[in-house]
Amino acid sequence: MRSPHLQETTLSGLAKTFTKPRFLPRHRAGSRRRWSRIGIILPLWCALVVAGCSTLPESSAPRPFDVSVPDSDPIELSADGPTDGADPLALLQDFLLACAAGPNDDFATARLFLTSDSAQKWNPESEVLIYDTSSSLRLSQVSNPESDPLRQQIRLEVPALASVDADGVMTLATQTDIDRTFTLVKEAGQWRIQAPENSFLVSRSSFIASYELANLWFPSTSLDALVPDPRWYPARRLAGHLLSGLVAGPQASLNQSVSNAIPGGTTIPSQGVEVKDRIANVRLNAAVPNDQKTLQLIAWSVHETLIQAPSITGIRLTLSGETIETDDLPSGPRYLLDTGIALTQSGLGIVSGSSVAPLKAQVSPESGASLPAMSPVSSSLIAWKEDSTLVVARGHEDTWSSARAPISSQTQGLSIDRFGWTWALGSSSPEAGQSSIVCVNENGVVSDVNVDGDVNGKIRAIRVSPDGARALVIVDSDGVQSLWMAGVVRNENGTPRGLHQPNILFANSWNLIDASWSGSTGVVAGFNSTHDTGQSQSLLVDWNLGGFYQMLTLPAGTTSVSAGTSSASTIIRMSDGRMQYRAGALWQQLAQTVKDARYSG
Structure with missing residues (x-):
């Protein structure tokens, strides 16, 4: 049984915890099930084919056919919920693991480590705090467990690497350390984290496993080129995040250097971006511009942004039900950067x-x-x-x-x-x-x-x-x-x-x-x-x-x-x-x- 008395701890062993069976990388949902079904169906299908064909053709004209290729999506991480009777230190360690897997389950598992009230109010995606994978997290006890056996405070410190805000904009760290204090209280006989800050902490390797760097492409103010606005979004539902970012507009440092062809007040249907046969069906609800140039800029910006998603090779775009042409898009300037x-x-x-x-x-x-x-x-x-x-x-x-x-x-x-x-x-x-x-x-x-x-x-x-x-x-x-x-x-x-x-x-x-x-x-x-x-x-x-x-x-x-x-x-x-x-x-x-x-x- 773990002692409730917490001493200053260096979590150099935290990385080892990630290798336990309860925290395993997994491929995108569906790919494993898809192949397990194939393993069952394939022998049966072969038996039916043999039974239905007494002879095989010896020659014929070649015909095209399609095969299903498994997705090569990024790896997802998963974690277990809190263990019954876990002491404050063990609970916080497991909470950090659940946060690393949070982008893949909308932080549902991580919320299980919080008090009932905090689980409803916590907004972890307001800020991602990233530390170097080779760094060790340091935990130390702030409060005296004997003075209040139902309330504990643990301080976490680790060298800072970068942070990502709610809009996906990364800022390289200007402070040397990430310094956070967690308050834990007893709820229904179990330790739970109370009122954590609206952020979550993750190592660089775990961050890269769940997030992707992609560009929102906005037209230049001269309207003859697209300008990149780099963002970090969860790899899960990447196309939806990219489209939402375009509609929201460029980051503040670029708002006088680019334009946004998408009209103000544009909304996206609740189903987001639907992808079929690698073609994204993009539906925007907005006033339709009168000039063809603006419509072309909207299509150009949306197309170049969304085809960064691995599952998309093209788009079908409608604006308030009106189909926007996407076949004849501008190419932009040709840069001579190797001379x-x-x-x-x-x-x-x-x-x-x-x-x-x-x-x-x-x-x-x-x-x-x-x-x-x-x-x-x-x-x-x-x-x-x-x-x-x-x-x-x-x-x-x-x-x-x-x-x-x-x-x-x-x-x-x-x-x-x-x-x-x-x-x-x-x-x-x-x-x-x-x-x-x-x-x-x-x-x-x-x-x-x-x-x-x-x-x-x-x-x-x-x-x-x-x-x-x-x-x-x-x-x-x-x-x-x-x-x-x-x-x-x-x-x-x-x-x-x-x-x-x-x-x-x-x-x-x-x-x-x-x-x-x-x-x-x-x-x-x-x-x-x-x-x-x-x-x-x-x-x-x-x-x-x-x-x-x-x-x-x-x-x-x-x-x-x-x-x-x-x-x-x-x-x-x-x-x-x-x-x-x-x-x-x-x-x-x-x-x-x-x-x-x-x-x-």
Whole structure:
């Protein structure tokens, strides 16, 4: 019998508990039953066929036939309810197991561990608190069991990794620990948890087993591209969650950078999304727009969002009973993310993988030129910096033209967006603690960009995403650089007007070296990190937008980082001026004639 007296406990053994028979992964409901029926029916069917056929045909024309393939859905987790007579510590441990399986049974099992009143009020999906699978949960007793034998309090602590809110938006942890106190009371002679916070705690491995990262695709404000809004939703009923997310609209940081073609006030039938033969029947209840363009945008957005569900390959869409065409959808811009621009000893070059080919252009940078940049949609629009001057060059067949504009000498990077605007720091002296941002097009037209929010430092560089809806912002605060992300606000012609709601990424004490977009939905960032021992190390953070990140080692002396279609196509610049490119786990020397190079991100 367990002692009711709880001492401070490290739950390193909690992971072992997950392997017990009462907490087993299982495949989606129906697949196991389907095959067990087949095992019974198949012998009987074969016997009937043999009995009904005296001879078999020796030759005939081949005919198509269909076979049923078992679902390859993600694994589901399950857990048992509370054990009679369980002490507070055992009950809390089992409750955590039930929470990990909660997304697969709507937390029905987890509610059995709560008092009757708490079970009705608890809303665990308000926030998911995620910790690293390799971490150990620490439990310690807060109250004295002898002072109140019918009421206990247990404190739980574990290093924090991330959290996901009720809308599916993940935020990387800014605090070091998750710290929760659980109150347990006796109800009908059994310990039960009273009034837990509206959240649940889960390890990263259990979270990934039950949730999937998918994008809600919203039209850009220019209505010619779709912009990803990454969300984490339970894999169970994923299509329904995706559709509900689209109807609800984009997250706050994007609400001025995208539009929602789905009319306001739209509702979804209670049955959600019905899937038959891998085709999703989507029914929306809303006022039908009058113009064909809006209807096409609705179909485009819904189609690209829902086909991320493994069970869906196409959609049938109706709006208040009216069928919306889904066969002729736009394709969006074509991004050239595997091509970069280089400044070489002889002029300009095009980077592709490990090779650098000369760019035949009628414009030539001066010997001290730096910070090359290229458009994500055209290799004929490029830019670079000469002292305090921005040069923007455009090629038209065999003819090149260029425009010049004054910029700040403090600019640490240039970025060209898909609308043809080159982002830099303004030449005018900004007020103390603030930075001026300007955008220049190929005709030399300058557009000032306002920042809606405080970035706690001076902006040094902007990196605009391929779709033009987001910007990475490199900020300097007393010699320590950090990375921020903001939504890009534009007018109807695509002209940049502002940065909306900048938020810091990777809130840690590391000093940012440089950052770049990686493909359409990834970010790579170089950091200098100092260990407790005083030793420093350069790290490359590879982050999938809205998800987790992984870290790789960078060569010491890295001063700039740029990625193409993925982190696997990264080029870096060293403090001695050498350029290197990533080749698997190694870094190889780029052509010695290259002085600087960047991909479009």
